[in-house]
Amino acid sequence: MAKLLYSVGMSLDGFIAGPGGDMSWLADRIGPNPAVDRLVDETGALLVGNRTFRGDDPYKGTEGEGEAFGGGWSGPQFVLTHHVPDVPVPGVTFVGDLAGGVAAAKAAAGEKYVNVLGASVARQCLEAGLLDEILVCVVPVLLGDGVRLFDHPGGTRVGLERVDVTQAPHATNIWTRVVR
Ligand SMILES: NC(=O)c1ccc[n+]([C@@H]2O[C@H](COP(=O)([O-])OP(=O)(O)OC[C@H]3O[C@@H](n4cnc5c(N)ncnc54)[C@H](OP(=O)(O)O)[C@@H]3O)[C@@H](O)[C@H]2O)c1
Numbered sequence: 001m002a003k004l005l006y007s008v009g010m011s012l013d014g015f016i017a018g019p020g021g022d023m024s025w026l027a028d029r030i031g032p033n034p035a036v037d038r039l040v041d042e043t044g045a046l047l048v049g050n051r052t053f054r055g056d057d058p059y060k061g062t063e064g065e066g067e068a069f070g071g072g073w074s075g076p077q078f079v080l081t082h083h084v085p086d087v088p089v090p091g092v093t094f095v096g097d098l099a100g101g102v103a104a105a106k107a108a109a110g111e112k113y114v115n116v117l118g119a120s121v122a123r124q125c126l127e128a129g130l131l132d133e134i135l136v137c138v139v140p141v142l143l144g145d146g147v148r149l150f151d152h153p154g155g156t157r158v159g160l161e162r163v164d165v166t167q168a169p170h171a172t173n174i175w176t177r178v179v180r
Pocket of ligand 1 (some may be wrong): 008009013021026095096097121122124
């Protein structure tokens with residue numbers, strides 16, 4: 001059965017996007033990364049928040065613009081939104097609720113991962129007890145403001161178990177399992 005994994009590139013001060021959803025900070029820090037290669041190989045479907053789907057793209061201006069992992073991965077994508085567009089997007093299924101999106105993405109992923117993209121969707125998966133793993137690629141940059149990796153007003157405590165820590169030229173990768 002597919003597992004849900006939240007994967008993300010994060011600044012050292014905990015942001016996954018800069019102010020206004022800016023992703024340009026990641027553009028010149030994309031490079032070879034064995035942890036991302038492994039993730040790409042083991043991903044069977046994407047579960048994506050609509051702000052991620054419609055948002056800024058670190059591959060902007062390159063051949064990979066608009067493609068998942070800059071064109072490094074292809075497969076079924078499930079985008080969560082309350083506003084399903086009239087015009088279909090090839091390869092993308094728009095879904096109006098979390099449970100429906102998770103079920104459809106898991107069925108499509110088979111034995112591979114459902115890769116969760118977007119902090120809001122990841123938080124909801126976590127809080128519903130559905131998130132299995134988190135891969136954070138920590139990038140040595142400070143952003144000061146923006147979209148946090150995880151936000152829970154008032155605070156909370158989520159236990160994580162380390163699976164693997166690896167080094168790439170532009171990131172330190174921390175692969176963890178959610179403790180239930
Ligand atoms: N650094 C990285 O590796 C990385 C990776 C991915 C994303 N990002 C960045 O993170 C930011 C996006 O994260 P985010 O947390 O702001 O937003 P998000 O999770 O990508 O998307 C949130 C949106 O998804 C839809 N949605 C969420 N839950 C839903 C539900 N239960 N039912 C129906 N629709 C639902 C809603 O869209 P509607 O308003 O259409 O209803 C909501 O506004 C972007 O700036 C993106 O570029 C960074």
